[in-house]
Amino acid sequence: MKSHHIFVIAAALVIWAAVTGATAQQQINSGQMATSLAGVSNTQLSLTGAQMRQAVLDNIHNYPGALPPRPLAFPQLENLAQFVVEVDFDFNSAVIRPSSYRTIGAIADALHNPILLGYGFLVIGHTDSVGGREYNVGLSQRRAEAIRDALIDPFNVNPAALEAVGMGEEQLRDPAHPTSGVNRRVQLVNVGKKFCFGRSGEQFVCP
Amino acid sequence: MAERREGGANVNKVTSLVCALWLVLVAVLPVNAQTMSYADAISQLAAACRNDIAKYCKGVPLGPRLKTCFDTNGARMSPQCQQSRGVVYASISRRAAAQRNIGDICSADIARLCGTSHADAHLVECLLGVSPAAMSPQCNQTFTDTGWRTERARQ
Numbered sequence: 542m543k544s545h546h547i548f549v550i551a552a553a554l555v556i557w558a559a560v561t562g563a564t565a566q567q568q569i570n571s572g573q574m575a576t577s578l579a580g581v582s583n584t585q586l587s588l589t590g591a592q593m594r595q596a597v598l599d600n601i602h603n604y605p606g607a608l609p610p611r612p613l614a615f616p617q618l619e620n621l622a623q624f625v626v627e628v629d630f631d632f633n634s635a636v637i638r639p640s641s642y643r644t645i646g647a648i649a650d651a652l653h654n655p656i657l658l659g660y661g662f663l664v665i666g667h668t669d670s671v672g673g674r675e676y677n678v679g680l681s682q683r684r685a686e687a688i689r690d691a692l693i694d695p696f697n698v699n700p701a702a703l704e705a706v707g708m709g710e711e712q713l714r715d716p717a718h719p720t721s722g723v724n725r726r727v728q729l730v731n732v733g734k735k736f737c738f739g740r741s742g743e744q745f746v747c748p
Numbered sequence: 749m750a751e752r753r754e755g756g757a758n759v760n761k762v763t764s765l766v767c768a769l770w771l772v773l774v775a776v777l778p779v780n781a782q783t784m785s786y787a788d789a790i791s792q793l794a795a796a797c798r799n800d801i802a803k804y805c806k807g808v809p810l811g812p813r814l815k816t817c818f819d820t821n822g823a824r825m826s827p828q829c830q831q832s833r834g835v836v837y838a839s840i841s842r843r844a845a846a847q848r849n850i851g852d853i854c855s856a857d858i859a860r861l862c863g864t865s866h867a868d869a870h871l872v873e874c875l876l877g878v879s880p881a882a883m884s885p886q887c888n889q890t891f892t893d894t895g896w897r898t899e900r901a902r903q
Contacts, residue, residue: 571787572902579903637810639794639801645810646787653786653847654899655872691810695837696786697844 569626571650578731579656580622586732588617590663590704594682600711601674608670608719613711618663623730627722628688633672635683637691645688648729649696659747661702661735664689665728670710670719682707688727701746702735782892783843785899789836796832800825846893850875854887872896 593615600613628645629638637645652662666685668677685705692698713724737747784792790810794801797818801808804825805817818825818833825833851858851871861882862874876896880888891897 570902571785571899575899575903631807634807635809636807639798642794642810643787643791646785646790649786650895650899650902653895654903655876655896656900656903658872687809687811694812695790695810695815695840697840697847 569624569647571647571654574624574626574648574651574729575654575657577624578622578651578660578662578729579654580731585734586617586621588615590706593663593706593708594678597678597706597708597711598675601678601709607674608716609674609711609713612713612716613708618730621730621732623728625726625728627725628684628727630684630687633680635680635687637687645691646696648688649692649698652692652698652702653696657731659734659736661704661732663728663730663732664692664703664705665730666705666707667712667714667724667726667728668710669721669724670713674709674711678707678709678711680707681709685727699736704732782898783846783895784836784839785895786840786843789839792832793836797825797829800829842893843895846890846895850890850894853890854883857883857887876900 596615597613600609604610626644626648627641629641630636631638651657664685666681666688668681668684670677672680682705685707689700689703689705692703693700710719710724713719714726715721715723718724734747737745783789800821801814804821805814808814808817815837818837822830822833854871854875857878858871858874861878862871875883875887875891880892883891
């Protein structure tokens, strides 16, 4: 009953984030992030980051064009607990702007919430359509890694709990306006319980 | 005129007093207060050091290299940035250390309050359920510093 309730909140948050766009997303606080990440549990994702990266390159190879003729879908991810935020980077660079430091700190606070202890997360970067598709895959990969790196140091998130994946422009949020800022975003996805706890509280990969 | 000058002197006195009180608070608070959330800590740094980051650390990624940039150029940065940088990085490392050391510092409390079998599986959940008054002061302070109580309450 309770988990169902939480899932509804998470779904509502995702929809709300999708509708209201970039400005409002900055206001999602760490508690709301933690709530949307905690919506679904006991799900084990079989999809790996390497498989996702390969699928992105395959999509470009199999469906060439200036814009992706068809969006890349990962049905396995769609029902997992997640949220989307906008992070500002320097132009054509993986350097996070100080205006987004707070967002990264809030993501770290959410990932440190005790309800998310022991879970693993995907950090997925998306670009708009400016620039070549393959270039954008590389750029979004470096940006996702920059976020992962900042979450690890200075914000002390367990490195083994995070995997960074660059999606480029293969999943435009607003395909009708491919250069719009709403397409530039970061998606955090809870991929399920990853760590168990030992006798003195130490973490290890669940058997 | 004289009255106005006197009024100005009073305002100055009040300002000095407020400044002195504020300095005392800043000096005393970090000892017993809780650590800042990472969001509050890093946005305080971004606000206090916006110009200094643009001037001395442009293009430096948020992470260990930004801290190195602060350490290298700190003396040339504005006083409010220097002050904020000290407070912010101290809070961040104190929170990290608390999370790292909670198992050791609270081991006696965990054995006494949670019973070993409970604590083995979920140390944090157990401590969240314990009243702060029942915990030893050192364990309670460390648990507060982890930020787990405040983050759990925010959710």
